[in-house]
Amino acid sequence: xxxxxxxxxxxxxxxxxxxxxxxxxxxxxxxxxxxxxxxxxxxxxxxxxxxxxxxxxxxxxxxxxxxxxxxxxxxxxxxxxxxxxxxxxxxxxxxxxxxxxxxxxxxxxxxxxxxxxxxxxxxxxxxxxxxxxxxxxxxxxxxxxxxxxxxxxxxxxxxxxxxxxxxxxxxxxxxxxxxxxxxxxxxxxxxxxxxxxxxxxxxxxxxxxxxxxxxxxxxxxxxxxxxxxxxxxxxxxxxxxxxxxxxxxxxxxxxxxxxxxxxxxxxxxxxxxxxxxxxxxxxxxxxxxxxxxxxxxxxxxxxxxxxxxxxxxxxxxxxxxxxxxxxxxxxxxxxxxxxxxxxxxxxxxxxxxxxxxxxxxxxxxxxxxxxxxxxxxxxxxxxxxxxxxxxxxxxxxxxxxxxxxxxxx
Amino acid sequence: xxxxxxxxxxxxxxxxxxxxxxxxxxxxxxxxxxxxxxxxxxxxxxxxxxxxxxxxxxxxxxxxxxxxxxxxxxxxxxxxxxxxxxxxxxxxxxxxxxxxxxxxxxxxxxxxxxxxxxxxxx
Numbered sequence: 001x002x003x004x005x006x007x008x009x010x011x012x013x014x015x016x017x018x019x020x021x022x023x024x025x026x027x028x029x030x031x032x033x034x035x036x037x038x039x040x041x042x043x044x045x046x047x048x049x050x051x052x053x054x055x056x057x058x059x060x061x062x063x064x065x066x067x068x069x070x071x072x073x074x075x076x077x078x079x080x081x082x083x084x085x086x087x088x089x090x091x092x093x094x095x096x097x098x099x100x101x102x103x104x105x106x107x108x109x110x111x112x113x114x115x116x117x118x119x120x121x122x123x124x125x126x127x128x129x130x131x132x133x134x135x136x137x138x139x140x141x142x143x144x145x146x147x148x149x150x151x152x153x154x155x156x157x158x159x160x161x162x163x164x165x166x167x168x169x170x171x172x173x174x175x176x177x178x179x180x181x182x183x184x185x186x187x188x189x190x191x192x193x194x195x196x197x198x199x200x201x202x203x204x205x206x207x208x209x210x211x212x213x214x215x216x217x218x219x220x221x222x223x224x225x226x227x228x229x230x231x232x233x234x235x236x237x238x239x240x241x242x243x244x245x246x247x248x249x250x251x252x253x254x255x256x257x258x259x260x261x262x263x264x265x266x267x268x269x270x271x272x273x274x275x276x277x278x279x280x281x282x283x284x285x286x287x288x289x290x291x292x293x294x295x296x297x298x299x300x301x302x303x304x305x306x307x308x309x310x311x312x313x314x315x316x317x318x319x320x321x322x323x324x325x326x327x328x329x330x331x332x333x334x335x336x337x338x339x340x341x342x343x344x345x346x347x348x349x350x351x352x353x354x355x356x357x358x359x360x361x362x363x364x365x366x367x368x369x370x371x372x373x374x375x376x377x378x379x380x381x382x383x384x385x386x387x388x389x390x391x392x393x394x395x396x397x398x399x400x401x402x403x404x405x406x407x408x409x
Numbered sequence: 410x411x412x413x414x415x416x417x418x419x420x421x422x423x424x425x426x427x428x429x430x431x432x433x434x435x436x437x438x439x440x441x442x443x444x445x446x447x448x449x450x451x452x453x454x455x456x457x458x459x460x461x462x463x464x465x466x467x468x469x470x471x472x473x474x475x476x477x478x479x480x481x482x483x484x485x486x487x488x489x490x491x492x493x494x495x496x497x498x499x500x501x502x503x504x505x506x507x508x509x510x511x512x513x514x515x516x517x518x519x520x521x522x523x524x525x526x527x528x529x530x531x
Contacts, residue, residue: 034454038447090430097428098440102447109419115410152425158418165410165418343425 013040013186020190023257039182047393057088076332107179111171119168125253148294162244173250187398194376196228212282218270219289223251241268271300284315302362316404334394364405372402
């Protein structure tokens with residue numbers, strides 16, 4: 001029709017049916033798909049249509065009121081506490097929290113209604129790998145779920161990554177996999193692997209001499225971010241670890257179904273890598289992981305990463321940008337939202353601390369520190385490209401910093 | 410997993426105290442409204458899918474929907490449906506009106522009558 005909006009101008013998430021499927025991806029009905037479509041559009045609306053006026057409200061009434069009352073903002077927490085009293089920030093926050101809750105509900109229903117079927121498919125894939133320490137999935141019953149995982153469920157995901165509702169249950173993983181499209185509005189791409197592709201592209205460009213034989217990915221969950229790395233370095237042996245069993249078992253079935261064979265999934269805590277020898281990896285990677293930790297565990301992970309790296313090897317951490325001195329307090333306060341209202345309790349602290357200092361204390365040399373920036377690499381014919389989006393949905397945009405170091409030879 | 414268990418687990422509360430940004434009563438109603446908004450979008454998408462499939466199969470065109478003219482009888486049926494629907498949705502407002510007419514706050518509550526009819530000395 002002539003009054004139809006110009007299709008070329010369409011900016012927003014693609015239809016959910018563009019999401020890539022693999023053998024253990026949950027089945028979805030028409031209406032379940034439309035629920036995710038609605039939620040992806042809701043997140044986009046929240047970020048592009050509602051969020052900008054939070055800044056207007058801050059500038060025009062929140063900050064002036066604090067000033068009129070003789071107060072001043074010493075830090076981002078002062079800003080956030082003042083925002084909490086503003087009706088528009090309240091509405092945006094309530095809607096953002098609700099949308100996250102609805103996303104979890106939608107994904108969990110999809111995963112739970114077929115939980116037994118998914119469990120048996122994954123069980124078959126795990127069994128096909130055999131057992132023993134060289135199998136595609138290796139459990140370690142001695143690994144304890146750390147308090148930073150169990151205390152509050154990250155990003156409002158009931159049961160987090162580790163809960164099995166019955167033996168062999170993988171619904172936690174299937175929920176995450178099926179719904180991440182809604183949370184990110186498709187900006188992570190077809191297989192939610194835009195972060196991994198970005199890392200590969202960055203490494204090829206900036207560390208062309210890195211020829212990894214052994215790669216360790218810490219906090220891998222479903223392996224969605226590490227699979228592009230394994231695929232890009234087919235001669236390398238990739239070991240993906242996580243503390244949670246359901247995600248690792250699902251990750252194995254998912255990886256094999258997607259044709260990636262040079263990766264194994266091992267239950268282990270990055271803070272205690274004693275299963276791995278000194279100087280046994282060329283590359284240690286974490287992707288959107290550090291913010292889920294605790295101060296102590298992060299220190300231990302940095303230390304252990306240094307130990308297991310070979311001289312000349314690299315560690316790379318991909319995260320949302322740090323709160324620097326030049327980042328306005330308003331932006332810091334907005335980026336902190338997930339820490340306090342989306343169950344990401346370490347997010348706030350992690351983004352203010354000196355990551356370089358952590359790396360130096362772990363043993364890396366200052367002249368070998370690495371800093372860079374990446375945006376998700378996606379199939380741009382179908383998926384939104386974060387590099388071309390000018391907006392900022394604080395903490396959600398698929399644009400990250402790379403912080404790492406190379407171990408001295 | 411039983412249907413009952415799956416329904417309960419799908420809507421489970423994540424560990425950690427839930428923050429409320431508005432008064433809890435308002436936020437509760439808003440959350441329910443947003444869930445209904447979601448389901449309306451889902452229903453709308455399903456109708457859209459249906460229309461497009463019917464059009465692809467040559468059963469009808471979407472243009473026919475846009476230019477649809479009900480017969481007088483059909484229009485009456487549709488009008489009656491709309492009236493019944495609105496009355497059902499806004500029943501609480503009707504009750505408020507009846508309450509005012511019945512004398513407002515002076516009307517007896519069932520609890521008051523319960524005491525009265527349970528009086529053994531009656």
